[in-house]
Amino acid sequence: MKERILMVVFVVILGSVLTSALVAVAYYTGPRIERNKVLKLKMSVLGALDISYTEDNVERQFSENVTMNEIKGTSFYVSQDGDIAFEIAGSGLWGPVSGVLALSSDLETIKGITIIHQEETPGLGGRIAERDYLGRFKGKKLAPELRILAPGKAGAQAGDNEVDGITGATLSSKAFERILNSESRKYIPLIEENKQ
Amino acid sequence: MMLRKLLGAKGYKAVKNGIWSNQPVFSMVLGICSALAVTNRVSNAIAMGAGVTFVLIATSLVISPLRALIPLRARIITYMITIASFVTIVDRFLKAFYPGISEAIGPYVGLIITNCIIMGRAEAFYIQNNISHSVLDALSNGIGYSYALISIAIVRELLGFGTLLGVRVMPTGWTNWVVMTLAPGAFFLLGIFLWVTRTAADIEPRARE
Numbered sequence: 001m002k003e004r005i006l007m008v009v010f011v012v013i014l015g016s017v018l019t020s021a022l023v024a025v026a027y028y029t030g031p032r033i034e035r036n037k038v039l040k041l042k043m044s045v046l047g048a049l050d051i052s053y054t055e056d057n058v059e060r061q062f063s064e065n066v067t068m069n070e071i072k073g074t075s076f077y078v079s080q081d082g083d084i085a086f087e088i089a090g091s092g093l094w095g096p097v098s099g100v101l102a103l104s105s106d107l108e109t110i111k112g113i114t115i116i117h118q119e120e121t122p123g124l125g126g127r128i129a130e131r132d133y134l135g136r137f138k139g140k141k142l143a144p145e146l147r148i149l150a151p152g153k154a155g156a157q158a159g160d161n162e163v164d165g166i167t168g169a170t171l172s173s174k175a176f177e178r179i180l181n182s183e184s185r186k187y188i189p190l191i192e193e194n195k196q
Numbered sequence: 197m198m199l200r201k202l203l204g205a206k207g208y209k210a211v212k213n214g215i216w217s218n219q220p221v222f223s224m225v226l227g228i229c230s231a232l233a234v235t236n237r238v239s240n241a242i243a244m245g246a247g248v249t250f251v252l253i254a255t256s257l258v259i260s261p262l263r264a265l266i267p268l269r270a271r272i273i274t275y276m277i278t279i280a281s282f283v284t285i286v287d288r289f290l291k292a293f294y295p296g297i298s299e300a301i302g303p304y305v306g307l308i309i310t311n312c313i314i315m316g317r318a319e320a321f322y323i324q325n326n327i328s329h330s331v332l333d334a335l336s337n338g339i340g341y342s343y344a345l346i347s348i349a350i351v352r353e354l355l356g357f358g359t360l361l362g363v364r365v366m367p368t369g370w371t372n373w374v375v376m377t378l379a380p381g382a383f384f385l386l387g388i389f390l391w392v393t394r395t396a397a398d399i400e401p402r403a404r405e
Contacts, residue, residue, distance in 0.1 A: 007267040014262075014274060018281040025285045029292035036295040122378070 041087075041100075044114040048102035049079045071194050074187065077102075083111045086187050090179030093171045095119030097128070097179060107188050108143045113180075125172025136163050142184050148177040207332050210321070214336025221344035222393040226312040231345055232382040234301045238361050241349035242342070243297045247286045247305060249338025252314055253331060254282045259322040260330035266323070275318045276309075283308045313341060344393075348385050352376045 042062045046053045053061040069076045077085040082105035089098040097118045102111040115129035127133050140146060141161040148165045165173035200208040213219075220226045227248070234240045258278045259266070266274050287305045290298040298305070308314070317337055322330045353359055356376030358366035375381045 003267065007270045010265065010267055011270055011273060011277075015277055018277055022281055022284055025288050029288045032292035033288070036291065040295065 040116060044100040044116050045077045045085050045102075047114040048085045048100040048112040049077070049083050050102070050112050051079065069194075071190050074190065076187075076191065081105070084191060085111075086183075087116075088179060088183035090175070090183065092118055092120050092128075092175045092179075093125055093169075094121065097176065101180065101183065103142070103184075103188075107191060108141050110137045110140050110142060110146075113137050120172045121169065124166065125169040127166050127169065128172060128176050133166065142180070142188075145181050146177060146184075148173045203332065206325075207329055210325075210329055210333040211336040214333055214338075215340050216397060219340040219344070219393070219397070220313045220316075220337050221341060222390050223397065223399055224313075224316070225390070226316055227341055228386065230304055230307065230311060231341075231348065232379065232386060234304050235345055235349040235352055235382060235385075236356065236377050237300070237353050238346060238349045239297060240301045241345040243290065243294065244301055244304065244308075245338070245342025245345050247283075247290070248308055248311060248313065248341055249335065250286060251279060251282045251308055252317060252334035252338045255279055255314055255318055256322045256330035256334040257327065259318050260325065260327045263323050271319070271323065272315075275315055279314050279318075280309050313337060344389065348382070348389055351385055352381060356381065 039058060042058050043053065045066060046058065046061055049066065051061060051065050065080055067078050069078060074086065077100075079085075079102075083102055084105070084107070085100050085102035087098065088101045089096065091097065095118070097115065097120070099113060099115040099117075101113050103109065104111050113134045115134070118126065118129050120126045120128060137146075140163055143161070145161065147162050149162055150170070151164045151167050153162075153164070199211070203211060218224065221228070221231055230244055230248075234244045255275070255278050259275065262274075283306065286308065287298070290301075290305060317333060321333045325333070350360065353361075354365060355373045358364060358370045358372055373381070376385075
């Protein structure tokens with residue numbers, strides 16, 4: 001019995017000491033991690049709005065070129081040209097996908113997309129986060145709705161609503177299509193309402 | 197021989213075992229999961245190697261001095277909470293100071309907890325040996341693990357991306373071997389790495405009885 005009590009006491013003491021160390025580390029790194037998150041969001045917004053930046057001048061480029069609006073608790077980022085960006089989120093094939101979608105001022109044409117977080121298969125669905133792939137969405141129309149087709153099937157004109165998917169990642173492509181359409185249907189009416 | 201005198205017979209043996217004759221990756225074949233997963237770029241391999249080395253040393257610094265106090269039956273849970281705490285510290289540190297690397301190797305930092313090298317060394321060495329030998333053992337196992345990862349990563353990044361630490365090395369006409377950036381490339385290279393190093397270290401597979 002005594003041995004068992006000693007065992008519990010030992011584990012509790014060691015656990016408390018290590019936990020206090022963790023609390024100290026969390027307290028020390030917390031603000032920095034928060035700042036990195038904000039910075040990452042700003043970089044994603046700038047990237048989606050096609051405003052160039054380097055790691056050193058993110059803050060300046062953001063404050064000079066982007067104004068933030070809040071409508072019903074949702075943040076919208078407006079560039080000087082009137083392009084509007086907002087955060088999108090949804091489930092991919094394996095896990096949550098989040099990013100920023102930017103539209104031209106007609107609220108129909110995609111200006112750019114950046115991905116903040118995704119957990120798709122590396123090398124297949126994971127390629128949705130690659131700049132090369134996201135570049136294909138530039139100039140495509142969200143109306144009546146965006147369609148991601150089998151690779152090679154999409155129309156070549158800039159003004160249409162079809163984009164090539166990724167070979168071997170049909171389900172991730174479908175999930176991405178669903179996220180883009182449902183999020184734009186959710187946020188575009190909010191922006192239009194606010195305009196009038 | 198200088199080194200042998202400096203470290204003492206036991207310390208020398210710990211270093212030699214960790215770096216070469218009992219090297220964690222090719223001799224004990226531990227830590228393979230992360231050796232496959234984070235070796236696509238050299239920077240990731242360095243971060244992972246440094247992370248594991250830090251956790252090894254920190255764990256040895258806790259387990260070894262407490263070895264007389266740790267109740268026999270609570271050994272494993274003691275290792276677990278110690279390792280888990282230090283891994284969380286590494287994870288927070290990377291998130292705060294190296295967000296890019298943290299994003300690239302993401303979930304694998306948390307998986308250091310289950311890296312058999314650390315549990316294995318704690319059970320095989322730190323629980324029985326004094327602090328200085330344990331730290332030497334931790335350091336040399338960390339170095340052994342790191343150079344295995346980094347040497348695989350050098351080949352993968354060179355062939356797969358044409359770069360080293362993000363700097364373009366290959367000539368402009370170079371076609372990237374996409375397979376090297378994917379899982380199969382990692383398996384091929386790990387196989388070749390094991391083959392070469394095990395032959396060089398003269399490790400025979402156990403003879404069939």
